[in-house]
Amino acid sequence: MISSVVSAAWLHDHLDDPQVAIADCRFSLMQPTLGQEQYQAGHIPGAVYLDLNQNLSSPIGKHGGRHPLPDVAQLASRLSTMGVHSSPEPTLVVAYDDSRLAFASRLWWLLRYLGHDRVAVLDGGFAGWNTAGYPVTQAVPPPKAGTFVPRPNPDQVVNIEAVKARNGSSGVVLVDSREPERYRGEHEPIDPIAGHIPGAVNYPWQEVTDANGYALPLAAQRERWETVQSAEEILVYCGSGVTACANLLSLELAGIQTGKLYAGSWSDWCSYEKEKG
Secondary structure (H helix, E strand, O other), X not given: OOOOEEOHHHHHXXXXXXXXXXXXXXXXXXXXXXXXXXXXXXEOOOOEXXXXXXXXXXXXXXXXXXXXXXXXXXXXXXXXXXXXXXXXXXXXXXXXXXXXXXXXXXXXXXXXXXXXXXXXXXXXXXHHHHHOOOOOXXXXXXXXXXXXXXXXXXHHEEOHHHHHHHOOOOOEEEEEOOOHHHHOOOOOOOOOOXXXXXXXXXXXXXXXEOOOOOEOOXXXXXXXOXXXXXXXXXXXXXXXXXXXXXXXXXXXXXXXXXXXXXXXXXHHHHHHHHHOO
């Protein structure tokens, strides 16, 4: 079984493998067009750009958070044009970014949610690829004829009603993935209300990797979750359901299968709090 994290050397050796599809997931929350511009300036050969807002999320509504889960049919169509097959031999999708796995992990989680387990993130991201001296290109690959058949697993995601119903129950842990300052409510640069969901514990998503975007060793991933590893459910959220996926990747690396995404996350939660006045 392929690991959820692959090295630049491994990917370089498999650039011409027809069973491997590459997704460039670079993005900036503060500059939404930056990722596309970076892709056009140079990307890993064969990579197709997937935009967080356009491909990996749905339009924003009154509730549901800043990055609602994408339309399944539209994402399936996009993946098919990348040459991704669900069967008989599932394509391995390798996702990369330049944000310490934050956006690549969103695609990693989405594919697993849709029943496609052959997906990995690129350790060290695009910067690591460049540091290794591997080739980049500006050529956009032509569409391919893949057949991606989504099989969503609703057990991997929770909504605000489920969080309210289960929060505080025995065996349930609620994890806030944001920076400690945002968790404590000292600094809130994006959402209208500062703070965190009552009862949540803080596991900042940046701790999944080192400063250069390389995933910490498996022993360190296991150690991160040592105090909650026996929980029956670990409900994970962040600001909008994106960087929480890095923590879900970390849980997977640690061998913990009980993690679930609160897709709307804090931006969904505080949209209801705001209505209360």
